Amino acid sequence: MRPLCSRCPFTRRRSRLEEIRIARPTMFATRKREIDCGLLAKSLIFQWPMLFLQYYLWIAPHLLLGWTLVASFRRGMHRRLPIFFAYAAFETFQFLTLLALSLLSPFPRDIYNWTLVLETGISSCLMLAVIYELANTLLLTQSSRAELLRPLLRWTLVVLMFVAAVSSAALSGATVRRVTNIFQVLDFSSSLVEVGMLVTLFLFSRTLHISWRNRATGVALGFGISACINLATTALRSGLGKSAFIAVDITQMAAFHVCVLVWLVYLYLPNRAPAFAGSGLGKSDIQFWDQELQRITGR
């Protein structure tokens, strides 16, 4: 998760420090511009906590993600869920790239924006691949489940792509900047597809009473929380325009923070297979079915 160029906390801090040095009339103009941009704080002093929050929400989840990467590597998760591992590694790489770009002086706004768009596209594709990987853990290589789930996922994806295309067209045009529009469409469409696919997977497992292993549940749950919040906020960003940019950014970064925390928690939980109390098929169960069978055959 990453802030847009216009909301990059590092860039904002630098410009603010320059603003402090400038005379009071200019400061008034700066403040007016900030209020126009929808800033929540009313003065520079009160904006520091907000800046800290932005820094924290940008950096902390990625540090935790790095921790998740190391811990999951130690637990051999890169063998069981390799695409998820690649996704986490790519997210970390994306964060480092954008952080490095934001520290450059002068700030390369266009390069930052296009890097963000490109990496968001790659990240969305990887996330979709992770969802398919989670689906595979549900199938457990069983043809009976694969026969049902694969077409279901395929058609869900087709429908979601169509809905995403139509709704993106209806929602786009919030800004005049082409790169921001591309980013918004990409962000919204990927969130919509992810939410739809994850809800389908969860409903499938619920309907058929199929169990996931703990870590796969954790990965799916983390993605689910993050994708749902992203969908809601990207839709709001399109609806409210520029005034909602900062609030949307902070909410998305907070959602990603929660997502990474969920992954970490599930990573440290014991990874039990679908657990069965007793010795599998109990005698009482067999007796019940035996009675059923006797009734059927005795009719």
Next chain:
Amino acid sequence: MIIPTIFVVLAFLGLLLILYIAKGHHSTAGNLDQLASQLRSVDVDAFRNLIDHREQDYLRERLPANEFRGIQRERMLAAVEYVRAAASNAAILIRLAEAARQNSDPAVAQAADKLAIRLRLYAFRVVPRLYFGMLMPGVSLAPIDLADAYDTITRQVVMLGCLQYPTRGMSSAL
């Protein structure tokens, strides 16, 4: 602002659904004994009788239209209950088959799992048909396959039981 609002509502509903399912998933894991205690008896003969065309035609001929509609509604409601019970038992069988795969013949367990999944999905398709049959008593939508599928999964479970407890001699029932 209408489209964004729709997506915000959908996103929150999706979030609630995911949290609810994930929570349920977490709490049911390892509760197989509890699941097994939820097995429900399904009288396949009674079910066959409820969805029998001839029975329906017989009742239609003998009863006044109003009375037939009322009785048919009750019959379909009873059939829905049987279908739900069969679907619930199929869900339990899916878990039983997962357990059996770990400590008995995986091939039989997989076959049972396959049948149970089919039965469960079939049950989901049948329930709306039965409700439709309740609204339109004249239309025949008899899901006779469900009774056959239930017969088959019962045989599969007994086979699984024979593999697990070979001394019980349940194969004589097959």
